[in-house]
Amino acid sequence: xxxxxxxxxxxxxxxxxxxxxxxxxxxxxxxxxxxxxxxxxxxxxxxxxxxxxxxxxxxxxxxxxxxxxxxxxxxxxxxxxxxxxxxxxxxxxxxxxxxxxxxxxxxxxxxxxxxxxxxxxxxxxxxxxxxxxxxxxxxxxxxxxxxxxxxxxxxxxxxxxxxxxxxxxxxxxxxxxxxxxxxxxxxxxxxxxxxxxxxxxxxxxxxxxxxxxxxxxxxxxxxxxxxxxxxxxxxxxxxxxxxxxxxxxxxxxxxxxxxxxxxxxxxxxxxxxxxxxxxxxxxxxxxxxxxxxxxxxxxxxxxxxxxxxxxxxxxxxxxxxxxxxxxxxxxxxxxxxxxxxxxxxxxxxxxxxxxx
Numbered sequence: 641x642x643x644x645x646x647x648x649x650x651x652x653x654x655x656x657x658x659x660x661x662x663x664x665x666x667x668x669x670x671x672x673x674x675x676x677x678x679x680x681x682x683x684x685x686x687x688x689x690x691x692x693x694x695x696x697x698x699x700x701x702x703x704x705x706x707x708x709x710x711x712x713x714x715x716x717x718x719x720x721x722x723x724x725x726x727x728x729x730x731x732x733x734x735x736x737x738x739x740x741x742x743x744x745x746x747x748x749x750x751x752x753x754x755x756x757x758x759x760x761x762x763x764x765x766x767x768x769x770x771x772x773x774x775x776x777x778x779x780x781x782x783x784x785x786x787x788x789x790x791x792x793x794x795x796x797x798x799x800x801x802x803x804x805x806x807x808x809x810x811x812x813x814x815x816x817x818x819x820x821x822x823x824x825x826x827x828x829x830x831x832x833x834x835x836x837x838x839x840x841x842x843x844x845x846x847x848x849x850x851x852x853x854x855x856x857x858x859x860x861x862x863x864x865x866x867x868x869x870x871x872x873x874x875x876x877x878x879x880x881x882x883x884x885x886x887x888x889x890x891x892x893x894x895x896x897x898x899x900x901x902x903x904x905x906x907x908x909x910x911x912x913x914x915x916x917x918x919x920x921x922x923x924x925x926x927x928x929x930x931x932x933x934x935x936x937x938x939x940x941x942x943x944x945x946x947x948x949x950x951x952x953x954x955x956x957x958x959x960x961x962x963x964x965x966x967x968x969x970x971x972x973x974x975x976x977x978x979x980x981x982x983x984x985x986x987x988x989x990x991x992x993x994x995x996x
Contacts, residue, residue, distance in 0.1 A: 674941035689852050691946070694912055697753050698950040700737035700985075701874075702910040704757035706952040707979060707987040708735030709838040709878040710904060712761040712777035712806055714973035714991035716896035716964020718828035718888045719812040720767035727971075728764040729993025731777070735759070737985040757876075759838055761804050763991065771812040775834070779804040792846070799843040799873075808834025808882070816888075827888025827896055839877045846870060852920075864939065868918030878908035878952070884960060896964035902977075904956050914946040956981055962989075971995050 711733020720726065735757035742754070763777040782801035790797035814829035852864040884902030891897070920939040962975035970992055977987040 669945045671943040674943070694914070694946055694948045697738065697755060698910065698912055698948050699952075700755035701757065701912070702876075702908070702950040702952040703979065703985050704735035704737040704755040705838065705876050705878050705910060706735065706880065706904075706906045706908065706956070707737070707977060707985060708733050708757040708759035709804070709806075709836050709880055709906070709908075710882060710958075710977055711735075711759050711975075711987050711989045712763050712804070712836070713775050713808060713832070714962060714964075714975040714989045715765065715775070715993070716827075716888065716898050716962060716971070716973050717995075718814075718816065718830040718886070718898075719771055719810070720765060720773045720995070722767045722770040725767040725996060726765060727993045727995035729762075729971075729991055730760070731763050731973075731989060731991035732758070732760040733987055733989040735985075735987050739984055739986070759802070759804055761806075763993070765810075771815070773810045775808045775810055775832075777804065777806045777836075794848050795844045795846040797842070798845055799841065801842075802838070802840040804836070804838040806834060806836035808832045813885075816890075823892065825890040827890045827898070829885065829887050829900075832884040832886070832902075833882070835879070835881045837877075837879045841873065841875045843871070843873045845872075850918075862939075863923040865921045865923060866918040866942065867921065868916045868944075870914060870916035870918075872915075873911075873913045875911045876908065878906060880904045880906040880908075882958075884958070886960060894966050896966070897962070898964065899959075899961045902958040902960060904958060905954060906952050906956065907954065908952055910950045910952075912946075912948045912950070914944065916944040918942045918944065953981065969994065 712731050714731055715727070735755075737755040738752065739754060740752075759779070760781075761777040761779040763775065765773050765775040767773050780803055783799055787800065788797060810830050810832045812828050813831050816828045817826040819826055846869075848866075848868050848870060850866045850868065852866055854861045855864045882902060882904040884900060886898050886900035888896055888898040918941065920942055922937045922939055957980040959978040959980055960975065962973060964971060964973045971994075973989070973991045973993075975987075975989040975991070977989075979985040
């Protein structure tokens with residue numbers, strides 16, 4: 641138990657050092673000099689609409705990375721059993737935010753998109769004593785190892801790097817109890833405390849057609865499509881300290897269901913940078929051809945430079961539920977962590993491990 645108290649003191653001091661205001665910043669510059677007939681209010685509309693895309697989705701991506709950072713420990717037992725017992729395996733977690741995007745019954749704001757954040761890791765655990773375990777995770781990957789061949793007209797991956805590290809102490813506060821031998825056991829209650837860090841970057845180039853909607857011009861309002869060539873970069877750093885309490889229930893010798901609650905204190909930054917060069921075209925076709933270029937539907941060219949920084953909220957209550965399947969040689973786990981701040985952002989994890 642002294643390990644838990646010492647770890648808790650160190651992590652609380654670390655959390656206090658990280659505690660700072662949750663500020664975000666955004667700057668978008670739109671050069672519309674290539675569209676000479678654009679009215680002054682049209683310039684403001686261009687800037688507002690382009691910035692709205694980042695401001696609407698940036699906080700969601702920050703929260704998705706926060707949730708992904710929590711992943712890496714899908715284990716469906718409350719204790720390994722003491723010194724000499726261990727496990728090792730692989731796990732993949734995916735932070736998900738803005739999942740309301742797929743609910744077509746809800747009204748979504750313009751430029752609203754789902755947010756995804758992956759976090760694959762190698763994870764392991766060792767028994768320290770009969771009721772205390774140490775769980776570890778790590779992952780190091782960048783494009784010097786391998787650059788995935790993601791190459792489409794709208795997005796080509798040009799750079800990627802992901803680095804993740806973490807550790808948690810797990811203490812079996814309530815031991816395992818046999819209720820119906822061979823049928824149903826209460827697997828115990830475990831308390832987990834630890835910290836996680838994830839950092840990385842990703843960059844894309846591509847072409848994209850975006851409908852800006854109605855824009856004011858010198859000749860009146862007109863619908864505008866942007867056919868753009870762009871370069872986009874995303875960089876993130878997330879650190880978190882997490883406390884969880886989980887109860888385990890064993891069915892036969894195959895299945896273990898576990899659930900509980902927790903909290904995490906997170907600090908990090910997510911930077912989104914975008915540079916685009918786009919040809920603006922008016923619609924409906926021919927409706928405003930008298931003020932477009934050479935009698936066509938082309939309005940002219942627009943340059944967009946955007947630099948945005950977002951941070952996740954500091955405190956998040958959590959709900960955890962998971963299923964562990966014992967396949968003799970390999971144990972497979974599926975786990976989900978729900979951010980109770982909004983009850984819609986989630987972390988989904990899948991893990992496989994050898995356990996002895």
